[in-house]
Amino acid sequence: MTPAHRSFAPSSAHPLARRRLLTATAALSGAALLGGTAHAAEKPTWPAAFPLPAGWQPEGITIGSRPYAYFGSLAHGDIYRADLATGRGTVLSTGLGAGHPTVGLKVDPYGRLFLSGGDSGELRTADGRTGGIEKVYAVGGTFVNDVVLTPGAAWFTDTYKAVLYKLVLGRRGAPRDVETVPLGGDWVQGDGFTANGIERTPDGSALLVVNTVADGGGLMRVDPRTGAARAVDLGTARLPNGDGLLLLGRTLYAVQQAQNAIDVFRLNASGTRGTAITRITDPRFRIPTTAAAWGRRVYLPNARFDVEQPQPDTEYDAVAVRQV
Known part of the structure; x- marks a missing residue:
């Protein structure tokens, strides 16, 4: 698909649903299956909030090895890329239109984007430089929600099925085939x-x-x-509105979107136990959903799921908070 590039600059306005269904991240490090990477520090002059295009309906965010954040759109599947140093951005990629949202997304060290297709039941990959859609995988999902990258695979959740989708990755992260992994045990x-x-x-x-139920x-x-x-033993802590997760070292940030909060845990190495920190x-949170890190900041899109009928002129933004 030919990408569209539309410039978008911050305005002087400060934009302020629960996902219609209810409804991060550090770069990959070395050969560890699941770890985090620190980034160069941001400058104090970098904006701690910036607007997204009107009517965007953001949900996911990802930041790679450079200070640019990518945001998907629930409305049409487009991808917006924002410069964290200025808050300015462009629409990098035109999606597949209504019925093909972009929910969770991640960018790998080679600049490839991995996109969760929501109720389209799709996984997609795109070029993070040009925005062009590379491949669409129709996995028959009910709501393909979020994604995390490991050296050997991209893993996707399905909100209404007890499965994970494993997109196997080859040399230099090249996508191969998709496997469906049923969830068992205590699920x-x-x-x-x-x-x-x-x-x-x-x-x-x-x-x-x-798991918002267990x-x-x-x-x-x-x-x-x-x-x-x-x-996972979290003591008395609960995540009934748990959404995006961000792991930095052993510190886990769990966004509780409907509660306008991020709950922060210290995990043991194996991830079997967590202590609430x-x-x-x-006050700038307006139903944040997911999180990604750069420097000493955590960035979140405000999804505004409390807006029952988003309009083309509905305002959206992203905000940053300091890491714990």
Whole structure:
């Protein structure tokens, strides 16, 4: 697909649903299956908030090895790229239109974007430099929600199915075939919205998946070889509105979108146990959904799921908070 590039600059306005269905990240490091990478620090003059295009309906965010954030659109699947130093951006990629949203997304070290297609049931890959769609994988998903990258695969959650989709990666991250991995063990699949954000354990041995149903909402540690899930011990903490996950070292940021908060945990190396550190709230939060890091900041899109009928002129923005 031929990408469209439309310039967009911050305005003087400060833009301020719950996802119609309810509805991060550090770059890959070395050969560890699941780890995080630090970035060069941002300058104090970089904006701590900047607008996204009107009517955008953002949900996912990803930041790679350079200070640019990519945002998907639930409305039409387009991709917007913003310069974190200025807050200015362009529409990098024209999506496949209504019915083909971009929900979660990640960029790999080679500049390739991996896109979750929501209720289109698709996985997609795109060129992060030109925005061109490379390939569409019709996996028959119900709501392909979020994605995390490991050296050997891109892993996608499905909100209404007890499965993960594994897009196998070859040399230099080249996508190959898709495998469906059933979730078992302690996994509890609700009648409605269940799986959401996905991350990696600090030691790289397993995956972490938000389950909004099990025991009032929490995390499942999933063996990527078998799909066997075990509940992560978070003490008394619960994630009933858990959305995007961001792992920095052993610190896990879990966005609780409907609560306008980020709950922060300290994990053990294997990701079997987490201790609540703090909750981050901010008056600028307007139903944030996912998170990505640059320097000492965590960036989040405000999805504004409280707006029942988004319009073409509905305002959206992204905000940054300091890391714990």
